[in-house]
Amino acid sequence: MKFHILLVVALFVSVFAHAQAKADLKNFKKTNGAVVSQKGSFLEVSWPAGESIKGKIVLDLTPGKPLFKSISLGQKEITHNVDPAFVVTIGKRDLLSQNGWNIFFDKVPNKPYQSYPLKMQKTAVSVRSEGSRTIASIGPVAAEKFSGTLELTFYHGSPLFNVAAVISTDAAAKAIVFDAGMVSAQPDWQHVSWMNTGDSLQQTTVVARDTARHQAVKYRAIAASGKQGTLAVFPPPHQYFYPLDEAFNLDFTWYGNQYRKMVEGYGIGIRQELQGDKRFVPWFNAPPGTEQRLNFFCLLNQDDDAAAFSGVKAFTRNDRYAALPGFKTMSSHFHNEFVMNVIMSGKPVPAHPEFVGVFKDLGVDIVHLAEFHYTADPRGPDEKRLPQLKALFDLCEKQSDDTFLLLPGEEPNEFFGGHWLDIFPKPVYWVMSRKAGQPYVSEQPGYGKVYHVGNKEEMLQLLKDEKGLAWTAHPRTKGSVNTPDSYNHEDFFLSDRFMGAAWKAMPADLSQPRLGKRVLDLMDDMNNWGTKKTVISEADLFTITHQNEMYAHMNINYLMLDKRPAYKESWQPILDAMQHGRFFSSTGEVLMPSLQVNGHISGDSLRLPANGTANIDLQLQWTFPMNFVEIISGDGEKVYREKISLKDTEAFGEKTFRFNSQLKGRKWVRVEAWDIAANGAFSQTFWLL
Numbered sequence: 001m002k003f004h005i006l007l008v009v010a011l012f013v014s015v016f017a018h019a020q021a022k023a024d025l026k027n028f029k030k031t032n033g034a035v036v037s038q039k040g041s042f043l044e045v046s047w048p049a050g051e052s053i054k055g056k057i058v059l060d061l062t063p064g065k066p067l068f069k070s071i072s073l074g075q076k077e078i079t080h081n082v083d084p085a086f087v088v089t090i091g092k093r094d095l096l097s098q099n100g101w102n103i104f105f106d107k108v109p110n111k112p113y114q115s116y117p118l119k120m121q122k123t124a125v126s127v128r129s130e131g132s133r134t135i136a137s138i139g140p141v142a143a144e145k146f147s148g149t150l151e152l153t154f155y156h157g158s159p160l161f162n163v164a165a166v167i168s169t170d171a172a173a174k175a176i177v178f179d180a181g182m183v184s185a186q187p188d189w190q191h192v193s194w195m196n197t198g199d200s201l202q203q204t205t206v207v208a209r210d211t212a213r214h215q216a217v218k219y220r221a222i223a224a225s226g227k228q229g230t231l232a233v234f235p236p237p238h239q240y241f242y243p244l245d246e247a248f249n250l251d252f253t254w255y256g257n258q259y260r261k262m263v264e265g266y267g268i269g270i271r272q273e274l275q276g277d278k279r280f281v282p283w284f285n286a287p288p289g290t291e292q293r294l295n296f297f298c299l300l301n302q303d304d305d306a307a308a309f310s311g312v313k314a315f316t317r318n319d320r321y322a323a324l325p326g327f328k329t330m331s332s333h334f335h336n337e338f339v340m341n342v343i344m345s346g347k348p349v350p351a352h353p354e355f356v357g358v359f360k361d362l363g364v365d366i367v368h369l370a371e372f373h374y375t376a377d378p379r380g381p382d383e384k385r386l387p388q389l390k391a392l393f394d395l396c397e398k399q400s401d402d403t404f405l406l407l408p409g410e411e412p413n414e415f416f417g418g419h420w421l422d423i424f425p426k427p428v429y430w431v432m433s434r435k436a437g438q439p440y441v442s443e444q445p446g447y448g449k450v451y452h453v454g455n456k457e458e459m460l461q462l463l464k465d466e467k468g469l470a471w472t473a474h475p476r477t478k479g480s481v482n483t484p485d486s487y488n489h490e491d492f493f494l495s496d497r498f499m500g501a502a503w504k505a506m507p508a509d510l511s512q513p514r515l516g517k518r519v520l521d522l523m524d525d526m527n528n529w530g531t532k533k534t535v536i537s538e539a540d541l542f543t544i545t546h547q548n549e550m551y552a553h554m555n556i557n558y559l560m561l562d563k564r565p566a567y568k569e570s571w572q573p574i575l576d577a578m579q580h581g582r583f584f585s586s587t588g589e590v591l592m593p594s595l596q597v598n599g600h601i602s603g604d605s606l607r608l609p610a611n612g613t614a615n616i617d618l619q620l621q622w623t624f625p626m627n628f629v630e631i632i633s634g635d636g637e638k639v640y641r642e643k644i645s646l647k648d649t650e651a652f653g654e655k656t657f658r659f660n661s662q663l664k665g666r667k668w669v670r671v672e673a674w675d676i677a678a679n680g681a682f683s684q685t686f687w688l689l
Contacts, residue, residue, distance in 0.1 A: 021061045023136075027128035033156055034134040036127050042069060043125065045152075047134050049073060049159040055300060057152070057161075059136065061122045066184065067138070067150075073159050073300040076228035082184045084150065084163045085263045086118035086294055088143040089274060091283060093175040102477045102507055102518055104243060106282040108175045109274050116143040117262040118165055118294075120150055131647030132156040132625065145171045148291065155625050155676070157650030159311075162676070164295035168288075168511075175283040176510075177242070178294045181233055181254065181269015182224075189224040189231075192255045192268055193305040197547045201306055204255075208266045212256030219319060220552065221312045222253040222268045223305055230308035232299045235270045236677035237316050238515060238587050240296075241552040242284050242508035246277035247541050249549045270296055282507060290511035297677070314652070315623045315677075319551040321363040321588050322621075327558040330366040330574065330583075331359070332409070333421060333473060333502065333538035335373040343391045344376075355544035356399050356406065362550065365404065365564055366574060368423055369396070370411045370473075370540075378412065379433040386429055386447050393427040400567035407571060411473055415456040416492055418475075418483030421502070421538075424468040425572040434458070441465075456492055463497035469575050471499040474540060475522050477506060484522075488529055499579050500526060500533030503682075504540055504555065505587075513627060514674045515587065520682065524632060524639045527668045527685055534603070534684050536578055537585040551588070558591070559583045560601070581684030589679035590626070594619040594656070595671060602670070602684040612664020614688075616671065619656045624675040625649050631661050633669040633688075640666070646673075663688060 023038050033048040041062045049055035058069040070080040091113035094106045120141045127136045133156060139149030148167035155161065163180070186208070193203045194217040206224070215222065221234035235252075250273035257266045275281065286292050301308040313319070321329045336355050343349055359367050371392055377384040389408075396406040413419045414432045429447050434440065434454030440461070444450045451466075453459050463470055470492075472484045484501060487493050501522055505515035514520070519535060526533045537555035544550065560582040565571050577583055581603025584592045596617045600606040608614060616631060626646035633640045642661055649655075663669055666688050674680035 021122050021125045024126035027126070028134070029129040032129050032132065032134070034129070034154065036134070043136070045127065045134060045136055045154060047154040048156050049300070050157060053159075055154065055159050055161070059138070061125060063122060067120070071231065071300065073229060073302055076302050078229040078300050079184070079188055079224070079226055079231050081186060081188070082182045083265070085181050085183045085259070085267060085269065086143070086165050087115055087179040087260055087262050088118055088146060088294065089113055089115040089177050090144055090146070091175045093173045093285065095173050099477060099481045101285050101287060104282055104474070104478045104506060105280050106175070107280060108283045109276070109281055113274070114144070115260065115262065118143045124149070131645065132650050133647060141165055141167065143167070145169045146292070155651060159300035160651060161298050162295055163298060164293050166291050166293050168291050169286060170288050172288055174286040176286045176292065177272040177274065177283050179254070179260065179269060179271040180294065180296050181259070181263070181267045182231065182298070183263055183265040183267030185265040187224070187266045188226045190226055192222065192224050194222045194253060195219050195309055197249060201309065203305065206266065208257060210256050212254055212259035212267075214251035214271065215253045215255060216249045216251045216547070217253050219309065219313055219316070220252055220270070220549070221309065222255060223308050224268045225305055225308075229300060229302045230305055232301065232308045232312050233268050233270065233296055234299070234312055235296050237589070237679065238505060238552055239508070239510065239678040240270065241549070242282060243504065243506040244277045244281065244553070245279045245542050247548040247550050247553040248277050248543070249547055250276070252549065285507050285509040287509070290509070292510045294510060316551060316589060317623065319362070321556045322591065323363065324558060324591060324593050326560060326562060328365040328561040328564050329363060330368065330557045330559050331364050331539055331554065332368040332536060332557070333370045333411070333540045334367065334544060335370050335411070335542045336544050337371060337373065337375050337542070339371050339388060339392045339395060340375040343395065344388060353399065354546060356404070358544050358546055358550060360404055361546070362554065364556065366407065366559070367405070368407045368409045370409050370421055372410050378410070378414070378431070380431045382431060382444070382450070385431050386444070386450065389429055390447070397567045405564055405567060413479065415453065415459040416470070417487055418480035419473040419478065420470050421473050422463070422468055422470045423575060424466050425570045425575050428466045428468070430462060456490075460492040460495055460497060463495075467572065467575070469497060469499045469579055471536070472501040473538065474504060474506065475501040476518055484526070488531070494531065496579070501535050502538035503535050503585060504538050513678060514672065514680055515678055520672070523670070523685070524634060528634045528636050528639065530636060532687060534578060534581045535585070536583070555585060555587055557583050557585050584681055584683045586681035587679040589623045589677070590673050590675055590681040591621040592618065592673065592681050592683060593621060595683050597669060597686045600686060602686055605687040605689055607689040608663060612662055614661045614663045614669065616659040616661055617656065618659070618671060618673070619654070620673055621654045622649070622675055623652055624677045624679060625651050626653070627674050627676045629657070629659070630672045631659060631669060632672065633661075633663050633666040635665050636667050
């Protein structure tokens, strides 16, 4: 009997000890405004969440109990007894057929895949301070061959926190997507709300037994409200969206009970459509050993739903590119095919096409199209090609006005190799073929000067004759797998008519703190090649509608222009800014209103003092708290990186920084800035003498 009593006591002590996971606080600093305390199985974290208000969460470390015992803002409890939920879908990456991890032409959902709910234990708990943020880690968490920890990051100065499953695998060739959210077995929410694609607030009453459903929304957010406030859930605005050809709105949120029959309880959250746009669907890369950060944001609000969504929208400036004095916004590479699908098809042509309204609503000043992408007759005959070009030029002229400039452009994909784009400072009639005996240039009634181009030498001559520019589209992936590397020695590439390349966040990898590493690495390579090239951002999208999730897939170039040229004027100032590096590129949340190196602007050549010191003066504006600035330089062979932490920043800031960098022996330098959601901006290159 005594033995049985001792055994029961031992088991009780063992279970009790297991339930009382002790938080490791050795890396937590009490001087940054946050307070952390533990009483039994409850770990309380509070942080300064704004002017004279505190955010507070109480974590329940008891196995089997909801992780969030309560979530409060000020004196109001926003919600209680909720759990974070993740569903990880794991497929196979094609690493053989094209270009390894840079592949876009992959169709992951057409191959075997499996979805798994992420399981969490609470045996290891710690809290640490990093600048103006407090981070709680709980774990381990696991799904199939992935494992790691759950991280909760609280951002001082804002009622914002991030929920992230940071997981990795040793398995090869994995591609993933994830759904996530907040759930409760007994929700205390009264209603769920969202902004529909028409930008109107919608609500539905919470019925705990209602089966989960998908919801198309604007701003990628969904919210649940109780008696004392609102919890809004939303993803990183660009990082969560792996590259697709179409920016269709694929119902990226969910609400309800038993989501995908894998999530216990009623919840709200974000989701991915596994089939994507049903074209090429690459999902996210998950290379072995990388820490994939599956994450979403939560924003707390004491007021009504409208106030909550105003708070969410502010992080992406209402999904609009902010106007900056001395700059004009420009976006490129759109295969909308309005000319062939509407005008040349004889359909009614609206006075105000929807796609133009979409760009205006986004705050884009200048749009460079890429029409006739496998839909028209670029190689002629003249009687087809020339009317198509005229229709394009007429469309652009008619839709341009005092606030917006629509520029014709194509992705010719002839002569040079791979895929590339062009732009001219005025309308140019040219045909991508030349028959024997046909002149390179001639006059034709109704069109004027018409060029016929038959090879890469003539293509370069056309660019010279008409002062045009060309550049590699989606370099090192898609139809440009081997370019510009394969032709970086050729005359056309070395010419000042070949501008460089274009950047897009492709491929997607949730372990990266920045977007678009593929092209940023190429930018450094081109700089070390000794060619003064520039890199603009590109969208590379097809259908453009108000219902689409355009902002997530977009990016922008801020050209240093005081004035937007009129359509009937020369567009040469735009080409000059692009060619000479007078711009920065951005996802929209991080802006670089000013950047100088020893008093020079990007694109300049400058001589450093004998000691090699560069004074880098950088003005930044941001919405999400910043993460880091990186100063990248090269000596013609190697690339050097100087990473400067900005983890002391809070949300919605503006500051001018001075960095003193030692660049002796370097031939070039450029600057990147990234926030905590992997949104960012990057400059063009400064050339060092």
